[in-house]
Amino acid sequence: MKYGYVKAALPRLLLAGWAFWVLSAQAAQEVRVGAAHFPPYVVHPEQGSDEGLLPLLIDQLNQVQTNWHFVLVPTSIARRYQDFEKGRVDMAMFENPLWGWQRIKHSAVDLGLEDAEVFVALKDGNDQEVFDDLNGKRMALFYGYHYAFADFDANPQYLLRRFNAVLTYSHESNLMMIVRKRADIALVTRSFLADFIAHNPEVGSQLLVSQRVDQIYRHYALLRPGAPITAEEFTALMQQMHASGRLQPIFTPAKVAVLEQPARRVAVRQPVAKPRGGQR
Structure with a gap:
């Protein structure tokens, strides 16, 4: 008798569970997050890889709430601006407003995360003085990146002419060139x-790693106008992530500083004349 009851009730339970899942999925608004190769944050998303810090963060964002469902959309360092402006992605993560976003309308949320860019040379008799003067040195740089020592100008011709730069799409390749x-x-x-x-x-x-730092940068999330989640809502969500301690297990092992100051919204950036640089 009990078996018959369970057998009869099971389809109803499954149907109820399915209906709940459908309603939950319908209630959650999809937020498309651009994923451009930027190790260790994003690693070859165009190849279907789920490696990197961004997929880990997205997973946690989806776990702590049900209002939005964050999904990764592969893009590239160069194409991400166009994808953002055309609405193919709603949000760009681990960005900095100085990295070519000055002419693009967006809202910015300071994530309360901090990384830095450092100089690297071969030990081989060198000391820290090797980093004092970059003139005449062959620089291995990542194509499309904005560097403070170059006044954030990512123009390849400028970097080639001014700094004798070799531009690649791989940090690892650049280190091996050293x-x-x-x-x-x-x-x-x-x-x-x-x-x-x-x-x-x-x-x-x-x-040999420099004590000199090219730039210390705060990471931002940039949201397009009309995105499914507002800057205020995403700020509150990231503040929740900070308060719950969910960020440290993701970022501390990667030497990305999780700051005591929680996430905050910053001023909306209005379009200005496009700088000479072009990508990150």
Whole structure:
């Protein structure tokens, strides 16, 4: 008798559960987050990879609430501006308003996360003085990145002419160019360098890391006008993430500082004349 009851009730329970799932899915608004290759934050999303800090953050954002469902949309360092302006993505994460966003309408949320870019050279008899003067040195740089030492000008021709730069799409390639003496100095993010040395200690032992920092930058989320989530709502969500301690397990191992100051909204950026630079 009990078996028959369970058997009869099971379809109704499954139907009720399915209906609840459908209603929950319908209630949650989809927020499309651009994912451009930017290790260790995003690693080859165009290849279907779910590696990196951004997928981990997105997973936590979806766990703590049911109003929005965040999904990753592959883009590229160069194409992300167009995807943002055309509404293919609603949000760009781990950005900085100085990285070519000055002419694009957006709302900015300070995530309360901080990384830095450092100079790297070959040890091989060098000391910290090698980083004092960059003139005449062969620089290995990431194509499309904005660097403070270059006044945030990402124009490839300018970097080639002014800094004898070699531009690639790989931090790892740039570090290996240092080891192979094909370049004198590379710039990499502190977070990437920590991960690289941890996985390649034999290479890391050959590298001299600068005490000089090119730039310390706060990470921002940039939201397009009309995005499914407002800057105020996302600020509140990130403040919840800070307060709950969910960010430290993601970012602290990657040497990305989780600041005591919680996330906050900053002023809306209005379009201005496009700078000479172009990408990150």
